[in-house]
Amino acid sequence: MFELVVIVALIALNGVFAMSELAVVSSRKSRLKMLAENGHRGASSALALAEDPGRFLSTVQIGITLIGILAGAYSGTVFGDALSERLMAAGIPENVADPTGYGLVIAAITYLSLVIGELVPKQIALRNAEAIACAVAPPMAIVSKVASPVVTVLDVSTKAIFRLLGLPLGSEQSVTEEEIKTLIAEAETAGVLEKDEQRMLVGVMRLADRPVKGVMTPRTEVAWLNISANEDEIRRVLVDNPHSLIPVAEGNVDTMVGVVQARALLASVLRGEPLDVRGHIKKALIIPDTMDAMDAMTALRDADVKMALLHDEYGHFEGVVTPADILETLTGLATDVETMDPKSVLRDDGSHILSGWMPADEMADLLKIPLPAQRDYQTVAGFVLAVMQHLPRIGEKCQINGWEFEILDLDARRIDKILATRLDKAA
Secondary structure: OHHHHHHHHHHHHHHHHHHHHHHHHHOOHHHHHHHHHOOOOOHHHHHHHHHOHHHHHHHHHHHHHHHHHHHHHHHHHHHHHHHHHHHHHOOOOHHHHHHHHHHHHHHHHHHHHHHHHHHHHHHHHHHOHHHHHHHHHHHHHHHHHHOHHHHHHHHHHHHHHHHHHOOOOOOOOOOOHHHHHHHHHHHHHOOOOOHHHHHHHHHHHHHHHOEHHHOOEEHHHOOOEEOOOOHHHHHHHHHHOOOOEEEEEOOOOOOEEEEEEHHHHHHHHHOOOOOOOHHHOEOOEEEEOOOEHHHHHHHHHHOOOOOEEEEOOOOOEEEEEOHHHHHHHHHOOOOOHHHOOOOEEEOOOOOEEEEOOOEHHHHHHHHOOOOOOOOOOOEHHHHHHHHHOOOOOOOOEEEEOOEEEEEEEEEOOEEEEEEEEEHHHHO
């Protein structure tokens, strides 16, 4: 009975080492740092072990190796001989009983070592890695100090082999954007995040990746005032324009002089004052169209007038950006009643009708297709033009990344609607 207790204890101790190894290695350092800052017992020791994985893994391997040798030798000596004697007593020849007895004992010990000493402890470690790492770190740190000479030899030997192979010693645990998006999607699926929260988090990441021209209202859709126009024309623009801020130009759209606040202009007219657009012009923020959207958001936050005028490198007016444009990117909701045309519509056959103004990165996420890291376009229309290399006709098609894109509608020279069909379904 005592011998059986010793074997079970050795196997259980092996399980502790195996569980410690996986718990510390798979723990998130950010989580351990937070636990350490909150004074959680053992978190600092676990973080120290995770920061020096070479010494920790050497410690664990020493323990597992010694336990394996002891368990094998002890079980073979105690149980192998006993089982061989019983087999011989049952009439089995000695030359058959000895290998059979030892073989059965080794098979049983191996099975128990795999299940109790490896698989079960590692499954437990994966369920709550940080908590288990904090619990086992203090005793593992003590074992590492006791076995320090052997651990140092193993650690130095391992690093020497890494250098011979030309491999980096440190582990690069960088987190990619795709991994973050996957975590956000998993959190939404698990119910940790609401759908709107998930949409906003993804929107923040998209905003950080876009240039400001990817969120602007292009010049073709900007209603502007020409202070050189007659009063009737100016009144018509004011009546038709629902926006509170209106860009003002003199003569043509490329000679922007500022912005007027429609409310202030209307209030002066209601007071019986003459329509004086020039007297209400405010200086607007002027930014290049190459600026990052996040930098533009910061500039808008600090600006007195919450509208920025975008110009290209030649000084041509490209469009405007407002906090509403930033909000639309973050939330995915259109803030202008005139742009409530949906970005995409899923049809029963699995194809999608896409609006030409739909952001290209949102289209890529929807269709699960890659986009070039460096590109000059920001919309689906620009994506199709980059592929076709000419202004298409209605009904014209192109194929890329397993999808077929068909032009459904044109608005003058602007691509308005595109049908995206997966090629395997089209066939």
